[in-house]
Amino acid sequence: MTKAPSGTPETVESLLPGADRGPAPARPAAPGDGVTDPLALDAGLRKIWATGPGWQRFAAVNHSVVGVRFMITSLVFFTIGGILAMLIRVQLATPDSGFLEPGLYAQVFTMHGTVMMFLFAIPLFEGLAMYLLPKMLGARDMVFPRLSAYGYWCYLFGGTLLIVAMLAGAAPDGGWFMYTPLSSKPYSPGIGADVWLLGVTFVEISAISAAVEIMVTILILRAPGMSLDKMPVFAWYMLTVAAMMLVGFPPLILGSILLEAERAFGLPFFDPLRGGDPLLWQHLFWLFGHPEVYIIFLPAAGAISTLVPVFAGRPLAGYRAVVAALVAMAFLSFGLWVHHMYTTGLPHLSLALFSAASTLVAVPTAVQIFAWIATLAQRRRKPDPEARPKASVPMLHVFGFFFVFVMGGLTGVMLAIVPFDWQAHDTHFVVAHLHYVLIGGFLFPMLAAGYHWLPLISGRAHDGPAARLGFWLVFAGFNGTFFLMHITGLMGMPRRVHTYGAESGWHWLNLISSISSFVMAIGFAVIVIDLLLTLRFGRKAEPDPWQAATLEWAVPTLPPPPYNFAAIPRIDIRADRLEPRKMAPVMARGEGFLGVARNGWMETTGVTVARGEPDQIVMLPQQTFLPLWTAMATGVVFLSLLFKIYPLAIVAALVVVALFLRWPVGTHADADRGDLPAGEGVMLPLSSEAPVPPAVLALRVVAVADGALLASLLFGGLFLAISAPGWPPALWPELPMAPGVVAALALVVGWIAARMAVRGDVLRGAPMLGVALAANLATLAAMGWMIAALPPLQDHAAQAVLAAVMVWLGLHAFIGAVLAFNALRRLRTGHVSARRRIDIDLLRLWQAGLLPAGLVVLGFPVALKALALAALP
Amino acid sequence: MNAGTRILVAIAGGFTLWALVFTVVYAGHATGCETGWGLTPGPGGIAPLRIVLVLLPVTGFALTLAGLWLLRRGAGLAPRLATTAQLLTGAAAVATVYNFAVVGILPLCV
Known part of the structure; x- marks a missing residue:
């Protein structure tokens, strides 16, 4: 960052090199001095940022559009999941019911869980985060808008695949956690399990891409001056959640791939007759599944932490303790997964470790709850110190959250205690607990958040009494439905049973549960009708209607324009203590950073991670159909795998790669631009010329998820070696030495070549890039050689595991080759220079990570054999 | 170490140590029980596996306290x-004690 020459009266555009290209900017625009014509600035920015009409809607990448799409689509899936829940309750309302036959009932409860967990909860908070974060942080969009759009299409296609399969009678029926061997081929011979595995993996791609985007956005796409410790607390929550997703989702993706490989090709990862172990699936699933509960809860808690201070009229009590609590919760949540497996026969000492961690996680949860209560209990500072917190509609839902979630938390502590869990395991007590936690910890807060941010999203004020009726119906219906399940569970009613006898004594409790569930459904219908009426007939919302103190309310209009802010402010105080009503007109006049529409560029400020000092102008990509095409090609990959058309899957995967290579385009990166005026007298480089552009940070973030996947795979192999029956195999699958040596040398050469390519004159780096390309291809070939040398993979899990790790390395070498090829291509087309070397930097980073990971993979067969032999009885 | 990395280490360091200890203790316990390593009581009648399982959290606890001391400076x-960061590191120290106290008490492989 450099300072503009002092005392220069030039306008922003007059300082731009080649400013005569592109549309005429709004005028006058002097750096930091503001624009006198906000309307002209608004028109200029809208022309650049707005999504076009008609078919152009499919090219939308704007975070507001994509965020709202995520939320609406998730609510459609919620409706589907809710209808499935009603079917379950009708079936269980009376003993010996014949409403649903057993097979269909299994499909219904499996799809209910799957839809609610994967297609509703995660995408809803992703959509909310995508919509809110840029506005809260003072940015104009998420950092990778095309990735947002791609993630949305993947989610839509993957979710649709699951629903269409259900309507076609081919839904999965093994429960939402798909335990093996029930979900293995012999016991689930249809395509239902494949639909689950592939559909959920498709949706998980969306979740991982959202996690990467959320993390990088929070780290570097903030308003200048907004250091980490000044961030709004919602951003802390989402930063933590994104980190959890990066570590928590890969085990499920891996498990799904391994199970699909077993079902499609007979690789026996979970078959105990051939060296596999069904418990491996449970470990991989719950390594994801338990953090998942907190991944769902924490965004909702972030919303609570944001809106409780608004309605209390006081800043959040214990901001530092709350941040500490949520980070502690994130870590502890990864130490609980075995508390779903207390009945699998693990040694008592292991159970005790997980039981202790399970009770421990209640502490940071309680810290947050006490902080919210303290915030509400404090005397108000303004405008009236004697006034009490408002009992608004959002606060009603906050009350619902407190009551229901605390109940769920307490039963959670009960279930964390091993002897109690042994009694209640797989009963309706667990069903009651998980619904108290998830509906209490997610649905009520999300309803509160929905009503709170409704004026922002829709521009309409909400003041209908129907919302209160809806709340009370949902609250009463919910407790009537699920509280009684604690009792039926303690009376011994197992979960997932199709029916029960009249002599069980569970009849009346189930009948009341079912009637209450319909009361709850009517409550949701009232809320939906209320919201639709508000959207259609509601009066126009006034600016910052709740007198909130966060930046999203400082947008110039409600709903916000596609560019969010005409100028980006400097933030000097904590970003939940701002005065949006005063800031909005100042920013609308263009006073602040980047208060200009120039060159058709979509610009926003990038800052240093810790201190929030501006260090680059991040250039965001424009509207394009590429995310849609790429997601469609990705969909063809998954459909080809589902219908076992493997050559088509390979072709489609290559098309996906080719489409991804077309993403990084933009005329701004054609030539070196130097530092440009960014407003307030500050000169900044474009992101393509910045020392740490967003893509480089994103690759580091992706490496975390990738590392988690590799660690899960290695853990899986070692777990089988010591725990699975039939180890070691009668004939150990020895690997040839030569390809291992070739791969190791190629990894070292690739790393050295990539490093040398960025040293000195990068324009002369083509030979080194060629060497890196060749080294990666050599590694890929060596992996093919090693896999071909293995005995039939179907015979024993040992060779299947070895093949899996070799595939991991081969795939990463292939990606390295693609990156090297891309760098060469971009070098030839003039997109690389000493200042613009991001393509080569990405390759260098990739090779630097691949070298140690690859050497670990190459050494893994030795460790696996040693452990298997050591564990011989 | 740049400012961003320093913040990451300060905030996540304590619980990262807790997570490492958790992973190694759990994996080490499972491996020890399956392979039979360290189960025969050594000097003082204590099994080597138990000594390792106790030393791991003790080391983690000591390192966490050292981190807290550095943070307070x-x-x-x-x-x-x-x-x-101090709150988190202190909490990690408490969590280490609470979570791993059982490794010195419970039967090893029952």
Whole structure:
């Protein structure tokens, strides 16, 4: 960052090199001095940022559009999941019911869980985060808008695949956690399990891409001056959640791939007759599944932490303790997964470790709850110190959250205690607990958040009494439905049973549960009708209607324009203590950073991670159909795998790669631009010329998820070696030495070549890039050689595991080759220079990570054999 | 170490140590029980596996306390972040004691 020459009266555009290209900017625009014509600035920015009409809607990448799409689509899936829940309750309302036959009932409860967990909860908070974060942080969009759009299409296609399969009678029926061997081929011979595995993996791609985007956005796409410790607390929550997703989702993706490989090709990862172990699936699933509960809860808690201070009229009590609590919760949540497996026969000492961690996680949860209560209990500072917190509609839902979630938390502590869990395991007590936690910890807060941010999203004020009726119906219906399940569970009613006898004594409790569930459904219908009426007939919302103190309310209009802010402010105080009503007109006049529409560029400020000092102008990509095409090609990959058309899957995967290579385009990166005026007298480089552009940070973030996947795979192999029956195999699958040596040398050469390519004159780096390309291809070939040398993979899990790790390395070498090829291509087309070397930097980073990971993979067969032999009885 | 990395280490360091100890203790316990390593009581009648399982959290606890001491001396963080980091590191130390106290008490492989 450099300072503009002092005392220069030039306008922003007059300082731009080649400013005569592109549309005429709004005028006058002097750096930091503001624009006198906000309307002209608004028109200029809208022309650049707005999504076009008609078919152009499919090219939308704007975070507001994509965020709202995520939320609406998730609510459609919620409706589907809710209808499935009603079917379950009708079936269980009376003993010996014949409403649903057993097979269909299994499909219904499996799809209910799957839809609610994967297609509703995660995408809803992703959509909310995508919509809110840029506005809260003072940015104009998420950092990778095309990735947002791609993630949305993947989610839509993957979710649709699951629903269409259900309507076609081919839904999965093994429960939402798909335990093996029930979900293995012999016991689930249809395509239902494949639909689950592939559909959920498709949706998980969306979740991982959202996690990467959320993390990088929070780290570097903030308003200048907004250091980490000044961030709004919602951003802390989402930063933590994104980190959890990066570590928590890969085990499920891996498990799904391994199970699909077993079902499609007979690789026996979970078959105990051939060296596999069904418990491996449970470990991989719950390594994801338990953090998942907190991944769902924490965004909702972030919303609570944001809106409780608004309605209390006081800043959040214990901001530092709350941040500490949520980070502690994130870590502890990864130490609980075995508390779903207390009945699998693990040694008592292991159970005790997980039981202790399970009770421990209640502490940071309680810290947050006490902080919210303290915030509400404090005397108000303004405008009236004697006034009490408002009992608004959002606060009603906050009350619902407190009551229901605390109940769920307490039963959670009960279930964390091993002897109690042994009694209640797989009963309706667990069903009651998980619904108290998830509906209490997610649905009520999300309803509160929905009503709170409704004026922002829709521009309409909400003041209908129907919302209160809806709340009370949902609250009463919910407790009537699920509280009684604690009792039926303690009376011994197992979960997932199709029916029960009249002599069980569970009849009346189930009948009341079912009637209450319909009361709850009517409550949701009232809320939906209320919201639709508000959207259609509601009066126009006034600016910052709740007198909130966060930046999203400082947008110039409600709903916000596609560019969010005409100028980006400097933030000097904590970003939940701002005065949006005063800031909005100042920013609308263009006073602040980047208060200009120039060159058709979509610009926003990038800052240093810790201190929030501006260090680059991040250039965001424009509207394009590429995310849609790429997601469609990705969909063809998954459909080809589902219908076992493997050559088509390979072709489609290559098309996906080719489409991804077309993403990084933009005329701004054609030539070196130097530092440009960014407003307030500050000169900044474009992101393509910045020392740490967003893509480089994103690759580091992706490496975390990738590392988690590799660690899960290695853990899986070692777990089988010591725990699975039939180890070691009668004939150990020895690997040839030569390809291992070739791969190791190629990894070292690739790393050295990539490093040398960025040293000195990068324009002369083509030979080194060629060497890196060749080294990666050599590694890929060596992996093919090693896999071909293995005995039939179907015979024993040992060779299947070895093949899996070799595939991991081969795939990463292939990606390295693609990156090297891309760098060469971009070098030839003039997109690389000493200042613009991001393509080569990405390759260098990739090779630097691949070298140690690859050497670990190459050494893994030795460790696996040693452990298997050591564990011989 | 740049400012971003320093913040990451200060905030996540304590619980990262807890997670490492958790992973190694759980994996080490499972491996020891399956392979039979360290189960025969050594000097003092204590099994080598139990000594290892106790030493791991003790080491983790000591390192966490050392981290807390460094943080209290000042790690160049903004005041709010410094408090948060100290709270987290202190909590990690308490969590280590609470979580792993059982490794010295319960039967090893039952």
